[in-house]
Amino acid sequence: MKLTDALRGEHAVIYQLFDHVRETIAGSDDIQDIRNAVAVMERILLSHAQIEERLLFPNLEPHLGQMGPLEVMRAEHRGIDELFDAAKQATDVGALKSVIGELLDLAHDHFAKEEHALFAMAQQFLDETELTALGDEWAASRKVALQDGGCMGC
Ligand SMILES: [Fe+2]
Ligand SMILES: [Fe+2]
Numbered sequence: 115m116k117l118t119d120a121l122r123g124e125h126a127v128i129y130q131l132f133d134h135v136r137e138t139i140a141g142s143d144d145i146q147d148i149r150n151a152v153a154v155m156e157r158i159l160l161s162h163a164q165i166e167e168r169l170l171f172p173n174l175e176p177h178l179g180q181m182g183p184l185e186v187m188r189a190e191h192r193g194i195d196e197l198f199d200a201a202k203q204a205t206d207v208g209a210l211k212s213v214i215g216e217l218l219d220l221a222h223d224h225f226a227k228e229e230h231a232l233f234a235m236a237q238q239f240l241d242e243t244e245l246t247a248l249g250d251e252w253a254a255s256r257k258v259a260l261q262d263g264g265c266m267g268c
Contacts, residue, residue, distance in 0.1 A: 117248035
């Protein structure tokens, strides 16, 4: 599997998490409920951004340079981290909801940019062999089996 397909798959699942957090914010004024949902989102988004910064961005740098789209994507990752920090500082539920609303909008926009621009550039500049080798590294990091390694029930 190509790395770009794996990352698109991660986005698909994280969109469900964004919906869950949005629904939690809309349906609860319990600050702890909201903090719990946000803590799960923080862990998953951080892990997703780390895997992009480790496997994808450095391999695009020779083609795109450090500036331009990669700088924008890295800056947005930092922006998302800063909003998680701001959420931890929020002491009332209204302020927390407002920070998380901003975070969800930024993260959603960021995902769309990656899907429409960055992953498309990756597919243009990296060939299928490179993207598949990176997909294997992704699978090892995520502990996902890509090959049929055994026979169940035979
Ligand atoms: Fe990203
Ligand atoms: Fe992403």
